[in-house]
Amino acid sequence: MEYKKSDVLKQYPISIEQLDNFLYTNSFVAEDGILNEIAYQYIIEFFGTNNYHKNATYENNKQSAHPEVSKLSFISNDKRIAIEQEDVITFLQKQPDNSVDIIITDPAYSGMNQMLKLGRGKIIGKYVDKGDGQKWFDEFHDTEENYEIFLKECLRVLKPNRHIYLMFDSYSLLTLGQVVRKIFDVKNIVVWDKMNIGLGHYFRRRHELIMFASKGKRPLNSKDIPDIWRIKRITSFKYPTQKPTEIFELMLAGSAEKDFVVCDPFLGSGSSVIASIKYGCKFIGCDIAATSIELSSSRVKAFLETKKDILQNKFMCEDDQTMKKILSKND
Numbered sequence: 001m002e003y004k005k006s007d008v009l010k011q012y013p014i015s016i017e018q019l020d021n022f023l024y025t026n027s028f029v030a031e032d033g034i035l036n037e038i039a040y041q042y043i044i045e046f047f048g049t050n051n052y053h054k055n056a057t058y059e060n061n062k063q064s065a066h067p068e069v070s071k072l073s074f075i076s077n078d079k080r081i082a083i084e085q086e087d088v089i090t091f092l093q094k095q096p097d098n099s100v101d102i103i104i105t106d107p108a109y110s111g112m113n114q115m116l117k118l119g120r121g122k123i124i125g126k127y128v129d130k131g132d133g134q135k136w137f138d139e140f141h142d143t144e145e146n147y148e149i150f151l152k153e154c155l156r157v158l159k160p161n162r163h164i165y166l167m168f169d170s171y172s173l174l175t176l177g178q179v180v181r182k183i184f185d186v187k188n189i190v191v192w193d194k195m196n197i198g199l200g201h202y203f204r205r206r207h208e209l210i211m212f213a214s215k216g217k218r219p220l221n222s223k224d225i226p227d228i229w230r231i232k233r234i235t236s237f238k239y240p241t242q243k244p245t246e247i248f249e250l251m252l253a254g255s256a257e258k259d260f261v262v263c264d265p266f267l268g269s270g271s272s273v274i275a276s277i278k279y280g281c282k283f284i285g286c287d288i289a290a291t292s293i294e295l296s297s298s299r300v301k302a303f304l305e306t307k308k309d310i311l312q313n314k315f316m317c318e319d320d321q322t323m324k325k326i327l328s329k330n331d
């Protein structure tokens with residue numbers, strides 16, 4: 001079935017820019033103004049909620065809105081991979097001090113993209129509606145205060161002399177990037193060049209940003225990795241914000257050692273887990289969305305058994321010889 005962008009604009013009090021930002025953030029393509037069913041469902045979930053239209057704050061973070069709902073989890077047989085359905089702050093608070101070797105994560109900043117200002121943030125994910133207008137789970141509101149709570153937890157769980165990689169879009173970098181500088185030693189910003197033009201009214205976007213920072217001192221594993229990563233975006237995806245595994249593989253190429261404990265508390269489709277397995281690392285992570293845990297669990301199980309990635313069957317750096325060389329070192 002086909003859904004038109006123009007119908008969405010009639011249905012919801014949003015501008016074309018907000019809709020295009022939403023589509024871009026979630027890597028949806030609307031050729032000739034036509035949306036596919038998955039994109040349409042996500043639009044309804046996001047713009048159709050009352051939460052979208054009102055200010056909201058992320059308060060205690062400790063409890064889900066409906067703790068009686070049993071949460072999903074997955075632990076591999078060898079116990080090297082553990083993922084669970086949980087709120088980011090609650091999950092990090094459960095981890096001991098100095099227990100993680102590297103954080104590689106891609107938080108949901110869509111509220112920032114939607115509203116282009118702080119205080120009305122809402123995170124994209126597949127939140128299941130309980131049916132009475134309530135959401136099953138609390139949502140992460142990306143105010144500076146909440147982001148600082150998140151970063152302080154990252155700092156606490158990270159061992160000394162270790163690295164953190166935080167993905168950003170341009171807007172969130174401008175508002176939240178300075179918060180990272182208060183907590184971590186920011187070393188550089190890497191550009192992910194998606195190689196194909198996306199949506200956007202004021203220069204069509206084809207990049208995202210990755211902030212690279214450290215707790216203490218630690219050199220990169222290699223001096224040969226450039227700060228522009230040319231990696232094609234995933235176009236046929238099962239999870240709307242699915243990133244190519246190569247992004248996380250390059251982070252690990254820069255900073256990981258075998259058996260390092262990698263942490264990603266905004267797991268999504270589990271691309272960071274696949275990268276961690278390829279690099280011989282252990283992994284802990286969470287996502288608030290049940291769909292994320294379902295999908296990433298089956299992806300990880302299949303990868304451990306067959307070495308085949310069921311969500312990404314192509315190498316996304318084919319055209320970039322430098323990247324190819326760095327990544328092939330791990331084959």
Ligand SMILES: C[S@@+](CC[C@H](N)C(=O)[O-])C[C@H]1O[C@@H](n2cnc3c(N)ncnc32)[C@H](O)[C@@H]1O
Nearest residue numbers: 087088106125140242243266268269271288289
């Ligand atoms: C940009 S996506 C991550 C995509 C992932 N890197 C991938 O490659 O598939 C951000 C994720 O954060 C999750 N999320 C949103 N709020 C959260 C919260 N409070 N705690 C944990 N996860 C949350 C969303 O469900 C979504 O899956």
